[in-house]
Amino acid sequence: MIDPSVIEPLADDAWPARERERLGGWRLNASSGFSMRINACWPLSAPDRDVEAAIDVVEAWYAARGLPPRFKLTDGVLAPTDLADRLTARGYHASKDTLLMVGVTGGEGDLSVAISAAPDATFEGVFTASAGDPEDGRERTEALGRMPPPALFAKLEIDGAPAAIGVAALGGGFAGIFGMRTVPAHRRKGLARRILRAVLAEARQAGAERAWLQVEADNAAAIALYADEGFEPAYRYRYWTR
Incomplete structure (x- = not known):
């Protein structure tokens, strides 16, 4: 592995x-x-x-x-x-x-998914809405701004409004996938899969051949999605607090 x-x-x-x-x-x-x-x-x-x-x-x-x-x-x-x-x-x-799961990039992607080199205001809106706390959202938005290039910011709109997003950080020949978010009203429609495929296809075009992502071990639905897209478990980590 x-x-x-x-x-x-x-x-x-x-x-x-x-x-x-x-x-x-x-x-x-x-x-x-x-x-x-x-x-x-x-x-x-x-x-x-x-x-x-x-x-x-x-x-x-x-x-x-x-x-x-x-x-x-x-x-x-x-x-x-x-x-x-x-x-x-x-x-x-x-x-x-x-x-932490690893897989390969490539595939056909999704022409309906817009990919840019930086997040726009609507992308950040979806990303921070999932935080639940304004300060949490601010911390996440600031972290987005510190991401080193190159990076891929994917957004899928439905009826003119953002419905799902995802991020890929490119480095070391890998694409690190994170920030996968779907607006609550559009969940269970396969949008996360479409975002993932679009990002993996674009990452291959950018020269990354493999991908990694992190998912909480009790998130069975997300793990099943990633496994179905060819990702395999590599290792685990835990946070130690007092």
Whole structure:
């Protein structure tokens, strides 16, 4: 399959936090505290100091920003092997089991799906509407603006109004798929599948041959959709909080 050490740096770079810092192979991300990916420490390889000292630094770094310390631990990433045990001893526990799936790009796409290099106001409206909290929505919109090019922003309209969207971040020969959203009134119509196919086709044209995506492990419907489109499970990760 795929080595997490290949995908994880791409995933971190694809959805950049407002503040980013490193302790050797540990990546510290902080924004407004909503989206876990950009408000967590990603231990992708060994830290640049004693592990317990590194955990202390992480906890102090988040405390200074008024955020709870959070670690994103990925299966197969040894940074170090006993990090979960060390966090457990400090009162942390794992949550939000997430599956990373990989597939290939290509296909015929969908001519009804508009794809651009940057999001417009209607795209951002659909994207932030799913947040539920205005501050959460603002954090997500700001993260969109920090995405490094090239990126693909897909939008499908019905009767002149946006109905479904999706994003692909291109890098390292991969297309990272995320931001898949469907307006509630248009769900269960196959729009997510159409967005996915359009993005995968466009990504191949842009030179990306493979794709990755992240989906919560209990989202059976989404996993079934992605599996039906040729994506296979690669590994899992979880967020550890205290």
